[in-house]
Amino acid sequence: MKAINEAVLTFLSRSANEGFARTTAACFAAQLDPTLEEVNDIKTAVSEAVTNCIVHAYPDRLGTITMRLRLFEDNILELQIRDKGVGIPDVEQARRPMYTTGGEERSGMGFTIMESFMDVVRVRSSPGKGTAVTMRRKISRRMGGG
Amino acid sequence: MAVMCRAEGRTLYAALEGEVDHHRARGILAELDRQMDAARPLQVTLDLGGVTFMDSSGIAILLRLHRRTVQWAGMLRVIHVPEQAGKVLRAAGLERLITFE
Ligand SMILES: Nc1ncnc2c1ncn2[C@@H]1O[C@H](COP(=O)(O)OP(=O)(O)OP(=O)(O)O)[C@@H](O)[C@H]1O
Ligand SMILES: [Mg+2]
Numbered sequence: 162m163k164a165i166n167e168a169v170l171t172f173l174s175r176s177a178n179e180g181f182a183r184t185t186a187a188c189f190a191a192q193l194d195p196t197l198e199e200v201n202d203i204k205t206a207v208s209e210a211v212t213n214c215i216v217h218a219y220p221d222r223l224g225t226i227t228m229r230l231r232l233f234e235d236n237i238l239e240l241q242i243r244d245k246g247v248g249i250p251d252v253e254q255a256r257r258p259m260y261t262t263g264g265e266e267r268s269g270m271g272f273t274i275m276e277s278f279m280d281v282v283r284v285r286s287s288p289g290k291g292t293a294v295t296m297r298r299k300i301s302r303r304m305g306g307g
Numbered sequence: 308m309a310v311m312c313r314a315e316g317r318t319l320y321a322a323l324e325g326e327v328d329h330h331r332a333r334g335i336l337a338e339l340d341r342q343m344d345a346a347r348p349l350q351v352t353l354d355l356g357g358v359t360f361m362d363s364s365g366i367a368i369l370l371r372l373h374r375r376t377v378q379w380a381g382m383l384r385v386i387h388v389p390e391q392a393g394k395v396l397r398a399a400g401l402e403r404l405i406t407f408e
Contacts, residue, residue: 176330183360201360201391208362212329258400266332268366270399277398 164239166192166232174215174224174244182228182242183207189230190238193300202278203238203298209271210242210294216263218246218292236300240279243293249286256284310338319348324357327392332364339372349381356387365392366399373405384408 168189172178183204190203207228214226224246231239249255261269275282279296286292309331311322319342323335353372369385376383386408388396396402
């Protein structure tokens with residue numbers, strides 16, 4: 162499948178960029194005329210994936226995070242967030258609700274939230290090399306409007 | 308300031324404002340801990356009316372507040388939950404543990 166539109170952004174794993182990343186994704190999605198709820202779902206999923214890079218992928222150093230936003234036929238938005246951090250040894254285990262290596266400040270619900278807010282969530286990871294999370298969401302077509 | 312608190316005897320009212328994400332979570336947690344230590348409240352009301360965005364970082368904050376409150380047999384109420392935050396909290400199954408109004 163060929164993308165109709167695409168934007169790629171690389172930024173440092175500083176927590177101040179969490180808000181920047183989700184707002185940027187929401188702006189890109191605006192061309193699909195999403196509902197407020199759809200915009201919020203996209204922001205939430207991006208926030209989860211980007212926070213995971215900052216907290217888990219680069220636990221004690223700064224690294225780079227790349228966010229690729231793509232648009233496909235049929236109003237499909239694809240978000241990919243990838244890092245070059247520590248990687249995930251067991252992805253299936255990591256995706257389970259309440260599984261966390263993050264201690265008291267984390268709840269282990271990030272992947273569960275991404276899965277419930279997006280249509281498809283794919284995780285590819287190799288220990289020592291990094292992780293890529295790819296999510297898709299079909300945006301509803303609204304009748305009427307402007 | 309992301310947290311506005313008012314303590315009266317052993318009741319604590321805390322209102323969160325703005326975006327509750329990992330970037331701001333540590334400051335919010337520290338302030339709530341400070342208020343909880345000072346008041347040791349039996350009744351805690353957390354007002355989310357001013358929250359414009361919340362992700363899983365907010366879940367950890369709520370769970371901690373819940374744990375600390377029930378520790379000395381107190382009660383936690385969460386009020387004015389906005390649409391987006393409510394969806395996140397429901398996806399995490401928090402309504403089974405904490406009362407939302
Ligand atoms: N980009 C990543 N790099 C390395 N490990 C990761 C990455 N993303 C997730 N993980 C691992 O997967 C676990 C589960 O992630 P998930 O987002 O579901 O929960 P969490 O981040 O621990 O807690 P929460 O998201 O609720 O704050 C993490 O604790 C971590 O061990
Ligand atoms: Mg997470």
